[in-house]
Amino acid sequence: MGTFTDSKMQQSASARPVQSAASSLAEVPTPAQVAASTINQYSMIGKSITIKGEITASDPVYVYGSVEGSINAPAHRVTVGKEGRVKADITAREIVIMGDVCGNLEGGERVEIRSDGSLLGNMATRRIYVEEGAVLSGVIDVHKPSKKEKAEAQQEPNALMEQGESDLDRGSVVSFPAPELVEEIAS
Secondary structure, X not given: OEEEEHHHHHHOOOOOOOOOOOHHXXXXXXXXXXXXXXXOEEEEEOOOOEEEEEEEOOOOEXXXXXXXXXXXXXXXXXXXXXXXXXXEEEEEEEEEEOOEEEOOEEEEEEEEEOOOOEEEOOEEEEEEEEOOOOEEEOOEEEOOOOHHHHXXXXXXXXXXXXXXXXXXXXXHOOOOOHHHHHHHHHO
């Protein structure tokens, strides 16, 4: 498992990526991208690695090898690459599947299954995205936002509408008097 941190990248100017970017690793950020982004570190399970047991992560996880057991990264994204094989339950804020997953998913915010991905198991999330060609077998439970989240979401558009209403160009609005319109339709 490789872990890249922002401070290590700055200390070692001659640092080279551990593995060259192959087509299956296209989704993995390069060390330079990691240093430039807000993500300070990530964990990667390479193609030649097999893990049996429980993985608990406090950073994003990229799986290109094999995992059996469970993966838990509740505040981050878990990405299963095209060559990744996972027989595990996954709990994460976001889950992206491009390989094969057999297990139950709990995606706090979003679950994506890309065209090369497959899921055999149940899924619970708030948002789901399944590309054409993806394989999905199991029960899908899409959670509704809580009442507090709904109230916050409704307050934002209302505030924007109230603010924008004064800016509305009335010259572009066409209105018809209702009685004349009704008479015109009736005749």
